[in-house]
Amino acid sequence: MRAKKTARPDARMWPLLERYCKLAKAKLIRRGADLYEMKLPLSERAHFSGRATVRVALSLEALERDPDAEMAVLGSPFLGHLLEAIRTRAGRLSLGMMPPPHAARRTPHDLDLTVPLRDATARRRKSQLATHTVGRLLARIVLRAGAVVEETVIESAVIDLATGARADDQVTAQFGDLHAQRVVPADPGDVPDAVSVPARPPAEMLQLLLSDLREQSAERVAARQVGAEQGVAAELERLDRYFASVLADKTDPDDVRTITALHERRRAEEMRRHQVMAIVHPLQLVDAQVLMQRVEWEIRSKRGVRARFAAQRPIAGSATWILACPQCGRPPAELVVCVHEVLTPRPPLRSGEGGQKQGHCMCDACSTRCSVCEADFCSDHGIAHCRVDEQPACEQHARVCQSCRMTHCTAHEGVCAEGEHPACSACLEACGSCGRTVCNRHAEQSRADAPKGSRRLCTACLRYCEGGTNEPVGVDEVAQCASCGRSVCTAHQAVCAVDGQVQCSRHLRRADGSGRLVCEQHRATCVAEPEAVFAADEVSACPVCGKTACGSHQGACGCLAPETSL
């Protein structure tokens, strides 16, 4: 399996391939310098398009010798398959229990909660030994701005996955030792009995780890953003100057519209090109168990909502107690109880406690005060901004507008007259025709060139003019076509010259001789000119045969004898 030494485009490929084959039990058979045949076991074939064997070239020379082989370089389909095969594994590594020190600390009985409480009181509930899971996330961060892309793999700090707090230096160092196999994990028999505090739900846990990664990358992202902002400003300045000059001498509305659309398109492209984006790909989680001393309090708000809060310190770590906000994991300056209770406690401390209403607390930074009821709430139980006044609202006073689908508070809500549904006040306005209040979804704006100008029209008052280009107009601006009943606005109306009835454009045409407009019903033909159109009052019928003829062709039907005609 030894490869001959040649200049390979990427020296990292061979070790990767060799190790994968060893672990996946794939056979790697050498077919020449830098050329291999990989025989895959059944379980691996799905990753390589169902193939049992794949020929792999590690250099261009090898590929030239076997053009049917696949090149193993960055960006090649083969490497894509190989990475996919590897990536289906090893998302998580468990390191086991961190070895506790021989002499465990005793839990003090006189520990008080020193963090100030907002409108609440605390009561100590219990003290116990507990095991917490601590972990570290490996993620790929893709940073994009314009034509610049930067990818890095970074590791988060070691975080207590139950509390969300960052582990102290000692625990982080022990975690590192365990990861690097410098120490062995503790035997479960050597660990004293302790209650297991589960990690937070995956989504929350990931949010915690990701926010740590964001903090780590903040400087880099900010630098990119500054560069991107400067870049886009210069590009937009050039575009605006150019299009303003081009538009300066244009008067034709069509030209103006085309150029404006082009200007907007190019602007949007520039802004999108320069937009900074940081995309996180979570890759691997490494976790370990750590033995903790844990003290728990029950906090009761003035509104009667109860929540639990715990302090903990690792047996093996420093002697400092860790107080972490249950939301963000940071040390709280003040504790606040959310006004909303949830059915399942968060987090459940013991089995059998689910199913009852339980409140939760958070730090002052994670809390918001509702602008309607002035109660404190967490980010999961309300909205940060009402779309109308930008003020926060708790879950009880937050709504989603059925018209714009954005969130608003109950103080800025009204009812749409069409369907009687609620909507935010920004979407509600009176109909310009009937005066009822309707939402944007149930209204349309007529154009400035409509007979009564641009107006908001509710569904009931809205008509589409058949006489023009189907533009919206008000019911009070139209008449019905006498032939088909469709609406025609006063600006596009025409009447039949014979009976004076309003008609739409489809039912009117000009008489060929006189040029008068006539509807279908009042059109007539002349026996001498069957292809020509006349108005009904421009022809007369022969008293004998009943055929009609125009003034110039009276008697053309031949029914009246010359001697009898005048």
Added chain:
Amino acid sequence: MADPAVRITLSPAPADDLWSVDERSLDLFAKQLDAPPSPRAWYELRREAEHVALVPGFDRLITLGGHAIKELPHQIDVAQRVLRQMGGRAILADEVGLGKTIEASIIYRELAIRGLARRTLILTPASLVGQWQGELEEKFFQHFDTPTDPDDWQRVTRAIVSHDRARSRRHAEEILRHHWDLVIVDEAHKIKSHRGATYQFIEKIERDFILLLTATPLQNDLRELYNLITLLRPGQLGTWEEFRAAHLVAGDPRQPKDPEALRALTHAVMIRTRRASVVDDLDLPPRRPRHPAVKLTKAEADLYERTTQFLRRLYREGFVQHEEDEGEGEDGGTKRRTGKGMVQLAMIHLRQRLCSSAKALAESLAHLAEGERIKPAHRTMARQLAERARKVKTHAKLNVLTKILKETPDRVVVFSDHRPTIELIEQRVKALGRTPIVYWGALTTAERDKRIRAFHDDERSVLIATRAGSEGRNLQICNVLVNYDLPWNPMVIEQRIGRVHRIGQKREVHIVNLAAAGTIESYILQLLDKKIKLFELVVGELDLILGEFGGAQKFEVRLADEWLAAENDADFERRVETLGLDLERSSAAGRAQEQLNSAIAPDDNATRLERRFDDLSVPARLRLGLGTSHLVKAAGWEAKRRRLGVHVTELLEALESIEPIGGAATTQSAGSHAEYGALVRLTGLTSSGRAITLVAQVERLPLALVDISVEAA
């Protein structure tokens, strides 16, 4: 750890948050959290794989190792400049033949691997759609679709489409419905008019990156250049009125008032490499053409004369259509071949075999005689001629080839496009005690590889190849090439020569052309040698010379028409004279066009080096000189670079790591060289951490690279 039924859903981020979590990675991660922990070995492999999969920024081009081509330094440099300095929007205006397609393809690959070119659209003239598709597939291993149905655009993310088809109503609607990350417009001079439908269509395409490829951004009027640059980057040249007032000379729309000022503006969006700047760096040995006298035997001459008369008679009687009538239909599709067209194909075959061998001619004449689409009288004539051809036993060309093979003990490549002729040559080579290796299109890929390997292994072997052998295979191991028959299309001959006369060829290349006196081939040879000067050309010049004429295909068609229409040899000679004058005019026009475009285009590296030599630091001089004719490499330098596995990009990286162009750096003296004089030593780092040390002469042009060494990362 996680509930298996629960998918991780992160709370939505505010709309203005620039952070997001990749959904696919998140789903995979959630599944893996739910599964039992992995063994450590897999964990470590995955960790390493994630580092391998990392894509760096554009300071390093990473796809170069995965192409089936050896990119030239100037092509790498162009790709880097477009990606790093021009934000992926540029006019690639290299002179003809320097590889604009390759440059655009490298740029596409580099953007694609970073996820910046997920949707890519290539617009090209209909005749080049297949060529683009083939090159991307074969050289870059990238499959592009060529949508024919407007509904195809729903699923296609990488497409090549002709200008005409793309702007047709139904296709245009579908194309404009999507956002395209990268748009490449080939032969962009064809869309030079801002009032043209294609120009206006391209203007409407939403795109992030755009490349316009043309060797002649300026043909007749500076407005064309203005239009292309404005399409690429509106406002770069101001409004047309501003541009006209600042840069146009009254009465001459082609000449800029101040070429220097215009160059300063085009510099930000346009790159043009001049042939003269890079041709010496290609380090190609000279071509040595030989045209040994070939005198047809009496029987051969008689057969030639009679067959010529027969073909001309058919032509006069209207059986031979103009070849272009049978060409491409709308949107590049081939027109249905008529019965007359079938006969015409047989005629072309016959014409091509006329000078190849009597054996090949006999086969084609017999085939024609069996056809039902010619008159019985013509069938009889064809049968008689076939009979006469079969009786020819002595082949003048074969005898000349025998002499050449006897004089050349080394490998030889013999090209012929006709199977019966190849069989004749094969027998003769065997009779001479050498190994014939026949190579034609009917062979499987594996068999082709096997035969090329056999040619490499046996230094006395003779490779007898058809056109299939002149496409895509590198035969620089050999330096003697025999054109047993001369194709009427000069590009085919150039491609044959290109198999042997290419980068890596160290010996003089002998091109032996077998053209029998008094035959059409002798006239072709005369035009190729005297008018086109095919055997002295440097890279890309054939396209330049034949550009105004209409291209190599047009040359073949015109030559065939003149030959068939000629009353007699004297008449044909007069026609060839006119053809020659037209070729000279085309060549002159092509060169004038090239000069004009070079005058308005920004300086290429060679010119910058020349103009700013005294102000440049040592690494900057070498960085600019690399890949141009201003830098020579001492004997063995290139071989040592290859042996050390140093890619050209690594050299560029190492030089840049010392200091960017325009800065200052100190160097260490490295003694003196007998030929080049005082030397300096300088060391730079590649992005992978290898230290590359160069020993070079940097005091005057041409610069010289004398030694190279590498320290591992």
